Amino acid sequence: xxxxxxxxxxxxxxxxxxxxxxxxxxxxxxxxxxxxxxxxxxxxxxxxxxxxxxxxxxxxxxxxxxxxxxxxxxxxxxxxxxxxxxxxxxxxxxxxxxxxxxxxxxxxxxxxxxxxxxxxxxxxxxxxxxxxxxxxxxxxxxxxxxxxxxxxxxxxxxxxxxxxxxxxxxxxxxxxxxxxxxxxxxxxxxxxxxxxxxxxxxx
Numbered sequence: 001x002x003x004x005x006x007x008x009x010x011x012x013x014x015x016x017x018x019x020x021x022x023x024x025x026x027x028x029x030x031x032x033x034x035x036x037x038x039x040x041x042x043x044x045x046x047x048x049x050x051x052x053x054x055x056x057x058x059x060x061x062x063x064x065x066x067x068x069x070x071x072x073x074x075x076x077x078x079x080x081x082x083x084x085x086x087x088x089x090x091x092x093x094x095x096x097x098x099x100x101x102x103x104x105x106x107x108x109x110x111x112x113x114x115x116x117x118x119x120x121x122x123x124x125x126x127x128x129x130x131x132x133x134x135x136x137x138x139x140x141x142x143x144x145x146x147x148x149x150x151x152x153x154x155x156x157x158x159x160x161x162x163x164x165x166x167x168x169x170x171x172x173x174x175x176x177x178x179x180x181x182x183x184x185x186x187x188x189x190x191x192x193x194x195x196x197x198x199x200x201x202x203x
Contacts, residue, residue: 004087014041021049023143026090026097029073031058031065039068046072053093057081105142107203108190110181114139119181133158134177137170141191141201150198174199 001008009024011017014036021027027045031038042054056069061078069076074096075089105112110128111120117135119128130138136158141149151170152163159169178185192200 001087001090006090014038014044017041018044018048021045021052024049024052026093027052027054028086028090029054029056031056031060031069039072042069043072051097053097055086055089055093105203107201109183110190112138112142114142128180130177130180133173134180137173137177138181138191138201141199142203145201145203148194148198148200154199 009020011020013034017027027042029038029042029045033041038056038058042056045052045054053074054072055075055077056073057077057079058065058069059079060066066076066078074093077086077089105114106122109121109123111122112118113120117139119130119135119138120126121128137154140154140157154170155161155163155167174191175185178188178191181190182188190201192202194200
């Protein structure tokens with residue numbers, strides 16, 4: 001899925017899934033999980049976020065199992081399956097739930113289109129040229145609106161590597177990002193610093 005342009009968050013059990021489901025556009029859920037089974041996890045996820053589609057994966061192909069899964073899931077795919085079929089089914093669900101066409105997000109004087117992605121200054125109508133990493137950082141904040149995120153979380157999400165204590169990479173990138181998107185980079189109102197904790201973008 002990553003090779004097709006999706007950003008994937010991989011959980012090896014149902015633990016913590018309910019807390020993270022609202023960050024997702026779609027959920028691929030295996031029936032066989034350690035601890036709680038996929039049916040129980042799926043029911044919890046659907047109660048928590050009814051507008052997030054769920055695709056069940058299972059080696060169980062009986063009608064009873066499919067009917068049990070489809071009581072809450074939006075599609076049910078049995079193993080073995082071809083990756084192209086999985087991708088096609090996910091695309092259908094994303095279209096059905098209208099999650100493949102995100103509208104522009106307005107924050108202050110910015111209009112951000114996550115699908116392009118692009119950032120436009122609404123005062124002039126001109127696009128703000130951001131580097132790939134600056135865009136990734138901004139989009140990460142938009143996936144976690146109103147949440148305080150740490151530099152460690154940003155680094156590991158954007159660079160995909162463990163954060164090393166004392167690394168200034170995130171701070172430098174945020175400084176340059178602010179110079180491009182803030183009206184007054186010295187007193188930022190879009191990308192806030194929460195002293196001692198991290199950063200936040202309010203929506």
